Amino acid sequence: TPAGNGWILVTTGGFPLGWAKxxxxxxxxxxxxxxRIK
Known part of the structure; x- marks a missing residue:
């Protein structure tokens, strides 16, 4: 897991899904x- 706060790349099975903070x-x-889905 990355340390600290900031931007991370969300992936599943090595496939990038998008950026999150x-x-x-x-x-x-x-x-x-x-x-966003409502």
């Missing part, structure tokens, strides 16, 4: 509100 123990996506 790590803040403490949370990983937050940075999608615009219009792209």
């Amino acid at each position: 790590r803040v403490g123990n949370l990983v937050k996506n940075q999608y615009p509100p219009a792209w």
